[in-house]
Amino acid sequence: MLPGSSSLEASPALVLNADFRPLSYFPLSLWSWQTSIKAVFLERVNILSEYDRSVRSPSIELKLPSVISLKRYIKPASHPAFTKFNLFLRDMFRCQYCGASDVLTFDHVVPKALGGRTTWSNVTTACASCNIRKGGRMLKAARMTPRNAPIRPTNYQLMKNGRRFPPNFLHESWRDYLYWDTELEA
Numbered sequence: 001m002l003p004g005s006s007s008l009e010a011s012p013a014l015v016l017n018a019d020f021r022p023l024s025y026f027p028l029s030l031w032s033w034q035t036s037i038k039a040v041f042l043e044r045v046n047i048l049s050e051y052d053r054s055v056r057s058p059s060i061e062l063k064l065p066s067v068i069s070l071k072r073y074i075k076p077a078s079h080p081a082f083t084k085f086n087l088f089l090r091d092m093f094r095c096q097y098c099g100a101s102d103v104l105t106f107d108h109v110v111p112k113a114l115g116g117r118t119t120w121s122n123v124t125t126a127c128a129s130c131n132i133r134k135g136g137r138m139l140k141a142a143r144m145t146p147r148n149a150p151i152r153p154t155n156y157q158l159m160k161n162g163r164r165f166p167p168n169f170l171h172e173s174w175r176d177y178l179y180w181d182t183e184l185e186a
Contacts, residue, residue: 008033011051013065014174018073022178026089026162036065045070049173066173080158082120089161090153091125096146097134100127109150111136120152 013036015029016022023029031039037055039045040062049067056062080086087106094101107126110116113136124146126134134142170178 008053008055008064011053011064011066012036014067014171014177015045016048016067016069016177017076018070020069020177023070023074023076025159025178026085026165028178031068033064036068037062039068040065043071048177051171051173066171067177076155078154079152080155082118086153086158087120087123088125089158089165090120090151091148092161092164094125094147095127095130096124096148096150097126097130097144099147100129103128105131107131107134109139109146111138114138121150124148124150 009032011033012030013033014022015031015036033055036045040047045065045068047065047068049065050063051066053064054061055064084106088104093104095104097107104125105128106123107130108116108118109122109124112118116122130144134144139145
Protein backbone atom coordinates (compact mmCIF):
# COMPACT_ATOMS: atom_id res chain seq x y z
CA MET A 1 0.00 0.00 0.00
CA LEU A 2 1.12 3.52 -0.63
CA PRO A 3 2.56 5.17 2.46
CA GLY A 4 -0.15 6.88 4.49
CA SER A 5 -3.00 5.44 2.45
CA SER A 6 -5.58 2.93 3.64
CA SER A 7 -7.63 2.83 0.45
CA LEU A 8 -8.04 -0.44 -1.43
CA GLU A 9 -7.19 1.55 -4.56
CA ALA A 10 -3.68 1.88 -3.14
CA SER A 11 -3.22 -1.91 -3.35
CA PRO A 12 -2.40 -2.71 -6.98
CA ALA A 13 -0.94 -6.08 -7.96
CA LEU A 14 2.31 -6.33 -9.89
CA VAL A 15 1.55 -8.50 -12.94
CA LEU A 16 4.24 -10.87 -14.19
CA ASN A 17 4.24 -12.91 -17.34
CA ALA A 18 4.45 -16.71 -17.02
CA ASP A 19 8.26 -16.37 -17.12
CA PHE A 20 8.06 -14.16 -13.98
CA ARG A 21 9.10 -10.96 -15.76
CA PRO A 22 6.81 -7.92 -15.62
CA LEU A 23 4.49 -7.63 -18.61
CA SER A 24 5.89 -4.13 -18.98
CA TYR A 25 8.24 -1.91 -17.04
CA PHE A 26 7.03 1.41 -18.44
CA PRO A 27 4.39 1.82 -17.46
CA LEU A 28 4.86 -0.84 -14.82
CA SER A 29 2.32 -3.64 -15.31
CA LEU A 30 -0.10 -3.16 -12.43
CA TRP A 31 -3.70 -4.31 -12.06
CA SER A 32 -6.29 -2.94 -9.68
CA TRP A 33 -7.22 -5.14 -6.75
CA GLN A 34 -10.59 -5.86 -8.44
CA THR A 35 -8.98 -7.06 -11.68
CA SER A 36 -6.45 -9.20 -9.85
CA ILE A 37 -9.14 -10.84 -7.65
CA LYS A 38 -11.25 -11.56 -10.75
CA ALA A 39 -8.21 -13.15 -12.47
CA VAL A 40 -7.63 -15.31 -9.37
CA PHE A 41 -11.23 -16.57 -9.42
CA LEU A 42 -11.03 -17.24 -13.17
CA GLU A 43 -7.82 -19.22 -12.50
CA ARG A 44 -5.79 -17.14 -14.97
CA VAL A 45 -3.05 -16.18 -12.49
CA ASN A 46 -0.97 -17.54 -9.64
CA ILE A 47 -0.62 -15.50 -6.45
CA LEU A 48 3.04 -15.06 -5.56
CA SER A 49 2.73 -12.53 -2.76
CA GLU A 50 -0.07 -10.88 -0.81
CA TYR A 51 -0.76 -7.67 1.08
CA ASP A 52 -1.76 -7.78 4.74
CA ARG A 53 -5.18 -6.45 3.69
CA SER A 54 -8.19 -8.61 2.91
CA VAL A 55 -11.49 -8.27 1.10
CA ARG A 56 -14.61 -10.12 2.18
CA SER A 57 -17.76 -11.43 0.63
CA PRO A 58 -20.55 -13.19 2.56
CA SER A 59 -18.84 -16.56 2.01
CA ILE A 60 -15.10 -15.90 1.66
CA GLU A 61 -12.25 -13.72 2.83
CA LEU A 62 -9.23 -13.20 0.56
CA LYS A 63 -5.94 -11.43 1.11
CA LEU A 64 -5.25 -8.95 -1.68
CA PRO A 65 -2.59 -10.17 -4.10
CA SER A 66 0.45 -7.92 -4.35
CA VAL A 67 2.29 -10.00 -7.00
CA ILE A 68 0.63 -12.31 -9.51
CA SER A 69 1.91 -14.26 -12.50
CA LEU A 70 -0.05 -15.20 -15.57
CA LYS A 71 -0.55 -18.93 -16.13
CA ARG A 72 -0.22 -18.47 -19.90
CA TYR A 73 2.81 -16.77 -21.43
CA ILE A 74 2.10 -13.65 -23.49
CA LYS A 75 4.73 -12.99 -26.14
CA PRO A 76 5.84 -9.36 -25.85
CA ALA A 77 5.81 -7.13 -28.92
CA SER A 78 9.23 -6.83 -30.53
CA HIS A 79 9.01 -3.05 -30.69
CA PRO A 80 7.21 -0.66 -28.36
CA ALA A 81 4.27 1.50 -29.36
CA PHE A 82 5.12 4.93 -30.75
CA THR A 83 3.84 7.15 -27.93
CA LYS A 84 4.99 10.47 -26.53
CA PHE A 85 6.03 8.79 -23.27
CA ASN A 86 8.06 6.12 -25.10
CA LEU A 87 9.67 8.78 -27.27
CA PHE A 88 10.71 10.77 -24.18
CA LEU A 89 11.93 7.56 -22.54
CA ARG A 90 14.00 6.67 -25.62
CA ASP A 91 15.61 10.12 -25.41
CA MET A 92 16.00 9.91 -21.60
CA PHE A 93 13.60 12.84 -21.01
CA ARG A 94 16.18 15.25 -22.46
CA CYS A 95 16.04 17.70 -25.35
CA GLN A 96 18.15 16.15 -28.08
CA TYR A 97 19.41 19.59 -29.15
CA CYS A 98 20.45 21.26 -25.88
CA GLY A 99 20.01 18.61 -23.15
CA ALA A 100 17.30 20.48 -21.20
CA SER A 101 14.75 18.41 -19.31
CA ASP A 102 11.92 20.90 -18.82
CA VAL A 103 8.96 21.81 -21.07
CA LEU A 104 9.55 18.88 -23.42
CA THR A 105 7.77 18.41 -26.70
CA PHE A 106 8.75 16.62 -29.89
CA ASP A 107 10.28 17.81 -33.13
CA HIS A 108 10.07 16.43 -36.65
CA VAL A 109 13.68 16.27 -37.91
CA VAL A 110 12.35 16.60 -41.46
CA PRO A 111 9.43 19.01 -40.93
CA LYS A 112 5.95 17.78 -41.79
CA ALA A 113 5.56 20.75 -44.15
CA LEU A 114 8.52 19.35 -46.14
CA GLY A 115 7.17 15.79 -46.27
CA GLY A 116 8.48 14.51 -42.92
CA ARG A 117 6.47 11.77 -41.29
CA THR A 118 5.65 11.11 -37.65
CA THR A 119 7.82 8.02 -37.17
CA TRP A 120 10.47 6.85 -34.71
CA SER A 121 13.22 7.72 -37.21
CA ASN A 122 11.99 11.27 -37.86
CA VAL A 123 10.83 12.48 -34.43
CA THR A 124 13.05 13.50 -31.54
CA THR A 125 12.53 15.03 -28.09
CA ALA A 126 12.99 18.79 -28.00
CA CYS A 127 12.46 21.47 -25.40
CA ALA A 128 10.02 24.22 -26.36
CA SER A 129 12.84 26.73 -26.93
CA CYS A 130 14.76 24.50 -29.35
CA ASN A 131 11.57 23.46 -31.14
CA ILE A 132 10.67 27.12 -31.72
CA ARG A 133 14.26 27.93 -32.73
CA LYS A 134 14.31 25.15 -35.32
CA GLY A 135 10.83 25.92 -36.57
CA GLY A 136 9.87 24.35 -39.88
CA ARG A 137 13.43 24.22 -41.16
CA MET A 138 15.78 21.36 -41.91
CA LEU A 139 18.58 20.72 -39.38
CA LYS A 140 21.30 22.20 -41.60
CA ALA A 141 19.34 25.40 -42.23
CA ALA A 142 18.65 25.74 -38.48
CA ARG A 143 22.28 24.91 -37.67
CA MET A 144 21.14 22.30 -35.18
CA THR A 145 22.16 18.67 -34.67
CA PRO A 146 20.45 16.16 -32.40
CA ARG A 147 22.73 14.54 -29.80
CA ASN A 148 21.44 11.11 -30.85
CA ALA A 149 20.01 10.10 -34.20
CA PRO A 150 16.34 9.17 -33.84
CA ILE A 151 15.89 5.40 -34.06
CA ARG A 152 13.12 2.88 -33.53
CA PRO A 153 13.95 1.44 -30.09
CA THR A 154 13.45 -2.11 -28.93
CA ASN A 155 11.52 -2.96 -25.77
CA TYR A 156 14.85 -3.86 -24.17
CA GLN A 157 16.30 -0.40 -24.91
CA LEU A 158 13.30 1.33 -23.32
CA MET A 159 13.42 -1.04 -20.35
CA LYS A 160 17.13 -0.25 -19.89
CA ASN A 161 16.47 3.51 -20.10
CA GLY A 162 13.47 3.24 -17.81
CA ARG A 163 15.47 1.70 -15.00
CA ARG A 164 17.01 5.13 -14.52
CA PHE A 165 13.55 6.47 -13.71
CA PRO A 166 12.06 4.12 -11.09
CA PRO A 167 8.40 4.52 -10.13
CA ASN A 168 7.66 6.73 -7.13
CA PHE A 169 6.47 3.74 -5.15
CA LEU A 170 7.56 0.11 -5.16
CA HIS A 171 5.93 -2.22 -2.68
CA GLU A 172 8.48 -4.33 -0.82
CA SER A 173 6.93 -7.54 -2.18
CA TRP A 174 7.66 -6.38 -5.76
CA ARG A 175 11.41 -5.95 -5.30
CA ASP A 176 12.19 -9.64 -5.78
CA TYR A 177 10.52 -9.55 -9.21
CA LEU A 178 11.78 -6.26 -10.61
CA TYR A 179 15.19 -5.65 -12.09
CA TRP A 180 16.33 -9.23 -11.40
CA ASP A 181 18.00 -9.39 -14.80
CA THR A 182 20.38 -6.51 -14.10
CA GLU A 183 24.09 -7.23 -14.03
CA LEU A 184 25.44 -7.88 -10.57
CA GLU A 185 28.37 -5.86 -9.28
CA ALA A 186 31.62 -7.73 -8.62
